[in-house]
Amino acid sequence: MSAHAQRSGCYRTPQVHDRKSAGGSGARCRASEHSARLRGPRRPGEPPLDLGSIPWLGHALEFGRDAASFLARMKEKHGDIFTVLLGGRYVTVLLDPHSYDTVTWEPSTRLDFQAYAVILMERIFSVQLPHYNPSDEKAKMKVTLQHRDLQALTDAMYTNLRTVLLGEPAEATGDWCKAGLLEFCYGALLRAGYLTLYGVEASPGTPESQAQDRTHSADVFHTFRQLDLLLPKLARGSLSAGDKDHVSSVRGRLWKLLSPARLAARALRSSWLESYLRHLEEMGVSPEMQARALVLQLWATQGNMGPAAFWLLLFLLKNPEALAAVRGELEHTPRQTEQPTSQMSTFPQKALDNTPVLDSVLSESLRLTAAPFITREVVVDMALPLADGREFSLRRGDRLLLFPFLSPQKDPEIYTDPEVFKYNRFLNPDGSEKKDFYKGGKRLKNYCMPWGAGHNQCLGKSYAIYSIKQFVFLVLTHFDLELVSADEEIPEFDLSRPRCRPEWTNGRAYGAVC
Numbered sequence: 001m002s003a004h005a006q007r008s009g010c011y012r013t014p015q016v017h018d019r020k021s022a023g024g025s026g027a028r029c030r031a032s033e034h035s036a037r038l039r040g041p042r043r044p045g046e047p048p049l050d051l052g053s054i055p056w057l058g059h060a061l062e063f064g065r066d067a068a069s070f071l072a073r074m075k076e077k078h079g080d081i082f083t084v085l086l087g088g089r090y091v092t093v094l095l096d097p098h099s100y101d102t103v104t105w106e107p108s109t110r111l112d113f114q115a116y117a118v119i120l121m122e123r124i125f126s127v128q129l130p131h132y133n134p135s136d137e138k139a140k141m142k143v144t145l146q147h148r149d150l151q152a153l154t155d156a157m158y159t160n161l162r163t164v165l166l167g168e169p170a171e172a173t174g175d176w177c178k179a180g181l182l183e184f185c186y187g188a189l190l191r192a193g194y195l196t197l198y199g200v201e202a203s204p205g206t207p208e209s210q211a212q213d214r215t216h217s218a219d220v221f222h223t224f225r226q227l228d229l230l231l232p233k234l235a236r237g238s239l240s241a242g243d244k245d246h247v248s249s250v251r252g253r254l255w256k257l258l259s260p261a262r263l264a265a266r267a268l269r270s271s272w273l274e275s276y277l278r279h280l281e282e283m284g285v286s287p288e289m290q291a292r293a294l295v296l297q298l299w300a301t302q303g304n305m306g307p308a309a310f311w312l313l314l315f316l317l318k319n320p321e322a323l324a325a326v327r328g329e330l331e332h333t334p335r336q337t338e339q340p341t342s343q344m345s346t347f348p349q350k351a352l353d354n355t356p357v358l359d360s361v362l363s364e365s366l367r368l369t370a371a372p373f374i375t376r377e378v379v380v381d382m383a384l385p386l387a388d389g390r391e392f393s394l395r396r397g398d399r400l401l402l403f404p405f406l407s408p409q410k411d412p413e414i415y416t417d418p419e420v421f422k423y424n425r426f427l428n429p430d431g432s433e434k435k436d437f438y439k440g441g442k443r444l445k446n447y448c449m450p451w452g453a454g455h456n457q458c459l460g461k462s463y464a465i466y467s468i469k470q471f472v473f474l475v476l477t478h479f480d481l482e483l484v485s486a487d488e489e490i491p492e493f494d495l496s497r498p499r500c501r502p503e504w505t506n507g508r509a510y511g512a513v514c
């Protein structure tokens with residue numbers, strides 16, 4: 001699969017200011033001096049600096065167009081650590097997966113995860129929270145997403161996936177129904193995820209209340225999707241006047257749909273929602289601002305699962321051998337739970353934990369398509385030791401960026417034919433999970449990082465994995481699924497589309513880290 005667009009061949013040669021070439025010459029030098037003056041002279045031990053040819057902007061345009069190709073080109077030129085100028089910000093890029101742990105386990109007093117998040121919260125979702133304390137918020141979320149309440153969330157998700165997927169009239173008639181695969185996957189997971197976290201019409205559910213759940217969650221999804229499609233432009237500040245009007249009307253509608261007053265009447269609200277609302281109340285956040293924060297959270301919690309499930313299903317539909325292997329594995333799952341498929345009202349974690357083929361397929365499709373920018377704000381001047389013994393100086397106020405999509409995920413030294421989908425790549429011959437991957441002759445700890453790593457690894461990882469598995473299970477056991485144009489190439493992977501939580505990921509979604 002070609003995962004990202006080919007670069008056009010018309011780049012201007014960028015400027016490199018390393019210790020040897022810092023003098024430069026002629027016209028190329030003027031732009032660099034301009035930027036260098038803003039920053040002050042280079043200091044000993046800093047990574048190679050590449051300012052690009054446009055004053056202040058540096059490489060921002062190329063980065064915004066196709067971050068993966070740009071970073072691959074820079075890696076070729078400078079190796080696995082370098083600093084680039086992106087729209088007035090100096091961003092040090094580290095692409096050595098053996099050294100990622102040094103960054104992801106660094107305390108936030110040195111490398112901060114949250115600072116830029118607050119700016120994005122305001123820029124994209126118009127959320128301003130007084131006395132906002134990210135650590136406090138995270139501690140509260142952790143309990144409700146990971147430990148105590150994970151089983152309850154997983155059970156509720158299964159029920160809601162069934163409501164959304166199996167209750168639609170088209171499904172009941174048994175007719176073929178033509179739909180876009182992305183909208184189908186995104187819609188089903190977001191609607192069920194919304195009902196799971198934000199509550200349902202009634203408990204116990206009746207056919208009428210479930211029909212209402214379907215109508216209401218479809219309204220939330222379609223409204224949300226209009227905003228979602230404009231988010232890249234919104235984050236970059238490049239909305240047209242017409243787009244701006246559209247964004248404000250869609251956002252206004254979502255704020256109404258998710259207002260605390262409307263949510264108050266909902267049944268089976270998750271402990272995540274109860275805890276988050278309490279947290280907002282304790283901070284003295286007004287009901288209007290609470291609604292905005294709830295819209296932000298809808299995107300943050302639901303923005304990735306649908307696209308991840310889309311890629312997984314697409315790879316399965318394109319690879320009959322993989323599809324047969326997954327089907328074979330899932331056929332045995334109900335027997336493990338001693339329930340016939342059609343009557344399974346829950347999908348126990350024990351059964352969900354015992355699907356190595358599906359796990360491998362999920363890891364492989366995330367390896368090929370999950371492209372988070374893992375960014376941290378450099379809070380103090382500091383030394384960054386790399387795994388190979390080298391040490392580099394980082395400057396306070398700069399930004400640090402890891403891009404695991406390039407390495408380890410697409411690194412040919414780690415994965416043979418890294419562009420190719422191999423459903424059993426993460427399986428050993430005996431069927432157990434394969435975990436040993438090597439680079440430079442050394443075993444890698446971080447060989448695939450769709451969920452981040454270290455202190456800020458995804459808190460929703462288990463919930464997301466269980467939800468995606470349940471979705472795949474329901475789709476494969478209750479639907480006949482065919483691609484309308486089976487010969488069509490797999491679409492290019494669009495790195496400018498939202499991937500992950502904007503407030504936690506410093507705009508990784510938007511091809512911008514500044």
Ligand code: HEM
Nearest residue numbers: 301304305308372374450451452455456458459460464504
């Ligand atoms: C396929 C789905 C998902 C993917 C690929 C994904 C990916 C990520 C990544 C890469 C990070 C780390 C960011 C960094 O270190 O810079 C992250 C953080 C986070 N994710 Fe997810 N995520 C997914 C689904 C979810 C869901 C469903 C939830 C919640 C219901 C969630 C909640 C979080 C939270 C709270 C954090 C921040 C952790 C912290 O503050 O340290 N994620 N996610």
